[in-house]
Amino acid sequence: MDILIMNEKLLEVSIYAVVILFCLIIVFIYLRKQKRESKEVEAKIVIAKRDGMYEPVSLHPVIDEGSCIRTGACIAACPEHDIIGIKDGKAVTINASKCIGHGACFHACPTMAITLVIGTEKRGVDLPHINQNFETNVDGIYIAGELGGMGLIKNAVEQGRQAVENIVKSLRKSHQGEYDLVIVGAGPAGIAAALTAKKHNMNFLIVEQDTLGGTVFTFPRQKIVMTSAMELPLYGKVKLFETSKSALLDLWNAALQKNDITVKEQTKVEAITSENGLFNIETLAGEHFTSKTVLLAIGRRGTPRKLGVDGEIQEKVAYRLLEPEVINGKNILVVGGGDSAIESALLLADQNNVSLSYRSDAFNRIKPKNGEKIKDAMVSGRVKVLFNTEPLHINKDSVVLTTSKKGEELYIENDLVFIFAGGELPTQFLQKAGVEITKKFGEAILKH
Numbered sequence: 399m400d401i402l403i404m405n406e407k408l409l410e411v412s413i414y415a416v417v418i419l420f421c422l423i424i425v426f427i428y429l430r431k432q433k434r435e436s437k438e439v440e441a442k443i444v445i446a447k448r449d450g451m452y453e454p455v456s457l458h459p460v461i462d463e464g465s466c467i468r469t470g471a472c473i474a475a476c477p478e479h480d481i482i483g484i485k486d487g488k489a490v491t492i493n494a495s496k497c498i499g500h501g502a503c504f505h506a507c508p509t510m511a512i513t514l515v516i517g518t519e520k521r522g523v524d525l526p527h528i529n530q531n532f533e534t535n536v537d538g539i540y541i542a543g544e545l546g547g548m549g550l551i552k553n554a555v556e557q558g559r560q561a562v563e564n565i566v567k568s569l570r571k572s573h574q575g576e577y578d579l580v581i582v583g584a585g586p587a588g589i590a591a592a593l594t595a596k597k598h599n600m601n602f603l604i605v606e607q608d609t610l611g612g613t614v615f616t617f618p619r620q621k622i623v624m625t626s627a628m629e630l631p632l633y634g635k636v637k638l639f640e641t642s643k644s645a646l647l648d649l650w651n652a653a654l655q656k657n658d659i660t661v662k663e664q665t666k667v668e669a670i671t672s673e674n675g676l677f678n679i680e681t682l683a684g685e686h687f688t689s690k691t692v693l694l695a696i697g698r699r700g701t702p703r704k705l706g707v708d709g710e711i712q713e714k715v716a717y718r719l720l721e722p723e724v725i726n727g728k729n730i731l732v733v734g735g736g737d738s739a740i741e742s743a744l745l746l747a748d749q750n751n752v753s754l755s756y757r758s759d760a761f762n763r764i765k766p767k768n769g770e771k772i773k774d775a776m777v778s779g780r781v782k783v784l785f786n787t788e789p790l791h792i793n794k795d796s797v798v799l800t801t802s803k804k805g806e807e808l809y810i811e812n813d814l815v816f817i818f819a820g821g822e823l824p825t826q827f828l829q830k831a832g833v834e835i836t837k838k839f840g841e842a843i844l845k846h
Contacts, residue, residue: 432487439483439492446480446493451763454494456523457516457843459503463488465511475506479766495763501553513845522837526828532561536832538677539670540565540693543587545824551586551646552628558590558695559631565691566598575676577603577689582679584610584661588695589650593631596657603687604659607666607696611647632657670831696824703819705733709792715815722746729753729811731797733789734818735761740768742816747780753810755787757802784808789815 446452459472459482466488473482473489482503483492489511491497504512517523532540542561543554562579569578581591584606595602627637633653654661666682670692679687702717704710722745732743735756743754754772761769775781784799787808791798792815799808825835 432484435483436485436487439485439490442480442483442492443485443490451493451495452491453521454491454497454515454518456497457514458494458497459491460513460515460840460842461489461491462511462513465509466507467509467511469508471506471508472503472512475502477502496765514843515840516843517838517840519840522839524825524835525838527834527836531564532557533564534833536672538672538691539831539833540691541695541833542591542693543583543585543695544697545694554585554587554695555590555628555630558587558693559594559629561587561693562591562594562598562600565693566600569600569690573676573690574674575688575690577601577687579603579691579693580605580677580679580687580689581693581695582667583607583695583697584650584663585695585697588693589654590631591693591695592659592661593633593653593657596659597632603662603689605662605665605667605681607664607682609663610650610654610661611643667827669827672832694828698821702817702821705789705817705819707789707792710789710817712792712794714794714813715792715817717817719745719816723749725750725814728813730814730816731755731789731810731812732816732818735764736818736820737764737768739816739818740764740772742818743781744768744771744775746816747775752780753782753784755784755789755799757786757788759785 443452461472461482468484468487468489470484470489473484476482478496480492481494481497482489484490501514504514516525526541526545527535528541532542534541540561542557565579578600579591579595579602581588581595581602581604584592584604588604588606589610592602592604627635629635630649630653633656636649665685667679668682669678669680671678671680676688676690677692679689679692704717709715719742722742725746726749728750730746730750730752732739732746732752732754733756734754735758739754739756740761743752746752761772764772772781772783776783786802787799788802789797790800790807793812795811795813797810797812797815799810800806801808828835
C-alpha cells in the first residue's frame with residue numbers, strides 16, 4: 399500500500415515536473431522570439447535613420463511606453479508596413495515619416511497609449527488655427543480635411559460632416575446672404591460637408607477649382623487609395639480598404655447624384671472678404687457669391703510648386719498626370735523624387751521613353767513598394783533615373799539638365815515634362831481672409 403502511495407506521489411511529482419518544464423520551454427521560446435523580434439526592429443530603426451525615414455514629416459503616432467502592454471493591435475491595424483514595431487516589450491515607431499495619419503493604430507490600442515501628433519519639437523508644420531468645432535479665428539469660416547492636417551479620406555469625411563453639424567447649431571436662420579454655406583473644395587471633406595448640408599436642408603453651394611474629387615482626382619489613374627470603413631451622410635456605411643481612384647470617384651458621384659447635389663467645377667475662389675456679417679466669395683472668373691458661413695475643404699498644396707527655370711511656361715510642361723494611358727511614343731522627363739513622381743514615371747514607362755530627374759543621390763521618404771518598383775524599372779531599363787540632376791533649360795524638343803555635384807550640363811531629347819515638386823500652402827489666400835496660420839511643434843491632433 400505504501401509503495402502504491404509512493405508511486406502515485408512520484409507520478410504526481412513527475413507530472414508537475416513535466417508541466418513546469420513545458421512552461422519553462424514555452425517561456426524560453428517566447429523570450430527568445432521576443433528578443434529576436436526586438437533585434438529585427440532595432441535593425442529596421444537603424445535602416446530608417448540611415449534612409450531618413452525615422453523622423454516624422456507630419457502626422458505620426460507617439461506612444462506612451464508606460465501605458466503600452468504590447469498587444470500588437472496597433473501594428474495589426476496599420477495598413478502601411480513597419481510604421482510601428484515591438485522593441486523590448488514596448489511599441490516603438492520605426493518609419494515615422496511614412497505615416498499617413500489614418501489613425502487606425504490610435505483606435506486599435508486597448509490601453510489608449512497612442513496619440514496622433516503633428517510636427518516635432520524641432521520640425522514644425524504650418525497649420526491654420528481652428529478650434530474643436532473646426533472654426534478658424536474668423537467667425538463663420540471653417541476648415542476641414544487636409545488643410546487642417548487630416549489628409550486621410552476617412553478622417554477628412556468625418557471632419558467635413560462634423561464641421562457642418564457645428565455650423566447648423568450656430569447658424570442664424572435669417573440673414574441677407576445668397577447662401578447659408580459655401581463649401582470650397584470637392585474632395586472627401588467637401589463632399590461629406592455637402593451631403594450633411596443637404597441632410598439639414600441648408601441653402602448651400604459647393605465649388606471646386608478643378609474636378610470632382612479634388613486632390614484624389616489628381617492621383618495617377620491606377621493609384622491605390624488606402625482607406626477604411628467610413629460613414630457617408632445620406633448614403634450609409636462604405637467599406638473601402640483598397641480601392642482605385644476611379645472606383646472612389648464613382649462612389650462620390652453616386653452619393654451626390656442620389657441626393658441631387660451639383661458641384662460647380664472649374665471654379666477657383668480667389669478671395670474671401672467679410673462685410674455686414676456676410677462673406678463675399680470672389681472667383682477667378684469674376685463671379686461673386688455671398689454667404690453666412692464658409693467651409694474651406696481645400697488641399698494643403700493649393701498651388702503646384704514651380705521650378706522657376708527657363709522654358710517652364712511652355713504647354714509641354716505639366717504638374718499632374720491625369721490620363722497616362724493616352725500618352726504614347728513620347729520622350730518624357732519626370733522631375734521629382736516622391737511617390738507621385740515615381741508612380742507617374744512607372745505608369746508612363748509602359749508606352750514611352752521615360753527619364754526621371756531627381757536632385758538627390760537616393761530616393762527618400764517613399765513607400766516601400768514604390769522603392770522596389772523603381773529599382774526593378776532601373777535595372778530593366780524601363781526608367782532612366784538621373785540622380786543629382788536638376789532642369790536648367792526646357793526647350794521645345796529638349797531639356798538641359800545640370801548635375802548638382804559636378805556642375806556639368808546634360809542634354810536629352812524631350813516631348814513632355816511632368817514636374818512633381820510638391821505644392822505650396824495657400825498662405826496668402828488664407829491670410830487675406832484673415833485666417834491665422836501657426837507652426838505646430840509636436841501638437842496632439844488626436845488624443846484620448
